[in-house]
Amino acid sequence: MYRVIQWGTGAVGTEMLTAILDHRPELRLVGARVYADDKDGADIGTLAGRDPIGVCATTDVDAILGVDADCVLYTPRTARVDDVCALLASGKNVATTAFMFHPRRMNPADRDRVLAACEAGASSVHGSGINPGNLSGVLPLALAGMSRTIETLTLQERADWSVYESTGITFDNMAFGQPVESISPTATEFLAFNSSIFTEQVWFIGDTLGADLDEVTATVEAVAAQRDHQIFDHLLPAGTTAGQRWKWTGLRDGQALVEIETLWTVGNEYPTHWPAPRHGWTLTIEGEPSMQTHFVALASFSRPASMAEHVRSANVATAMQVLNAVPAVCAAAPGFATTAALPLIYYGNVFGRQP
Numbered sequence: 356m357y358r359v360i361q362w363g364t365g366a367v368g369t370e371m372l373t374a375i376l377d378h379r380p381e382l383r384l385v386g387a388r389v390y391a392d393d394k395d396g397a398d399i400g401t402l403a404g405r406d407p408i409g410v411c412a413t414t415d416v417d418a419i420l421g422v423d424a425d426c427v428l429y430t431p432r433t434a435r436v437d438d439v440c441a442l443l444a445s446g447k448n449v450a451t452t453a454f455m456f457h458p459r460r461m462n463p464a465d466r467d468r469v470l471a472a473c474e475a476g477a478s479s480v481h482g483s484g485i486n487p488g489n490l491s492g493v494l495p496l497a498l499a500g501m502s503r504t505i506e507t508l509t510l511q512e513r514a515d516w517s518v519y520e521s522t523g524i525t526f527d528n529m530a531f532g533q534p535v536e537s538i539s540p541t542a543t544e545f546l547a548f549n550s551s552i553f554t555e556q557v558w559f560i561g562d563t564l565g566a567d568l569d570e571v572t573a574t575v576e577a578v579a580a581q582r583d584h585q586i587f588d589h590l591l592p593a594g595t596t597a598g599q600r601w602k603w604t605g606l607r608d609g610q611a612l613v614e615i616e617t618l619w620t621v622g623n624e625y626p627t628h629w630p631a632p633r634h635g636w637t638l639t640i641e642g643e644p645s646m647q648t649h650f651v652a653l654a655s656f657s658r659p660a661s662m663a664e665h666v667r668s669a670n671v672a673t674a675m676q677v678l679n680a681v682p683a684v685c686a687a688a689p690g691f692a693t694t695a696a697l698p699l700i701y702y703g704n705v706f707g708r709q710p
């Protein structure tokens with residue numbers, strides 16, 4: 356039995372909560388850290404739309420630090436190294452969707468603080484998800500198992516965020532709806548943070564597969580909306596940012612060897628000059644052999660489902676990649692438990708046989 360704390364009960368955190376309550380008898384919820392005042396003191400089961408479990412969510416970080424737990428599922432909108440260090444130093448392992456994907460290329464001062472906290476608490480930390488995570492960290496390695504040689508590896512993510520309910524992330528963090536001139540890899544603290552985690556992923560692939568990269572560059576092209584769009588309770592006005600094409604490119608001797616490209620829109624006006632891969636993720640390896648795989652997560656391939664349900668399925672995938680890692684993270688030696696270091700992550704009873 357693993358005692359877990361949920362830190363953040365947004366879109367991804369809620370998928371973790373419902374999975375724990377409905378499908379993971381080996382995990383027991385012993386706490387939840389929330390930010391919203393109206394969630395403070397609420398029963399965690401009720402917050403997740405389930406029966407009460409007799410454990411309440413709290414905005415009080417000290418109270419969370421005092422709870423005895425094996426692992427914290429850390430899924431806030433804006434991640435803080437200080438939070439994670441405090442959790443690790445208190446003896447709790449941390450599994451997160453937000454950052455800590457490739458410590459070798461993290462800010463060295465942050466990395467040292469995290470390592471000191473792991474040492475103090477004999478704890479470990481793992482960062483993963485869907486992208487960054489499985490599609491940029493697990494799948495490339497899995498395909499590389501069939502490679503004799505690789506010349507280039509590219510991952511393209513094409514997504515329209517109009518139906519992504521986390522509008523705080525879309526508008527406040529990712530700056531959709533802002534002037535196109537204001538979008539750059541260093542424009543805001545969050546855009547810089549976001550760019551740094553994808554940069555880390557390119558380094559991760561390059562370092563793990565021996566690309567011997569000299570540098571990883573980040574560029575973004577922002578595209579303006581032709582007309583107004585209503586996105587949940589947000590108006591995205593015509594003329595403001597409705598498309599962001601990011602590229603994080605790993606170069607050796609000036610040649611692009613590893614690249615992650617995102618083709619993100621809000622309002623579904625797809626720029627005609629952009630490449631048009633299928634929606635979802637396309638991983639392409641040029642080499643011997645050359646390989647390509649396309650990934651999409653949907654609510655179902657067979658039954659009818661709403662667009663909102665389909666979109667939620669990417670949150671489910673993000674959440675499960677990290678939730679399913681809890682036993683491995685708890686078993687890992689103190690320090691960073693990276694995707695390359697952990698065993699392949701899966702839940703052994705995912706078909707749900709009865710005990």
Ligand SMILES: NC(=O)c1ccc[n+]([C@@H]2O[C@H](COP(=O)([O-])OP(=O)(O)OC[C@H]3O[C@@H](n4cnc5c(N)ncnc54)[C@H](OP(=O)(O)O)[C@@H]3O)[C@@H](O)[C@H]2O)c1
Pocket residue numbers: 362363364365366367368388389390391394430431432433434452453483484485486487488520521522523524673
């Ligand atoms: N690796 C991947 O593939 C991947 C994919 C998707 C998302 N993510 C990351 O996962 C995390 C959660 O995403 P999400 O879609 O669940 O986001 P979300 O729906 O916007 O959830 C936001 C969460 O942030 C909390 N919050 C509110 N104010 C905050 C503040 N000032 N500082 C920090 N957190 C605050 C909310 O608290 P309450 O609990 O009170 O509501 C909620 O738990 C984000 O860091 C996101 O970037 C990673």
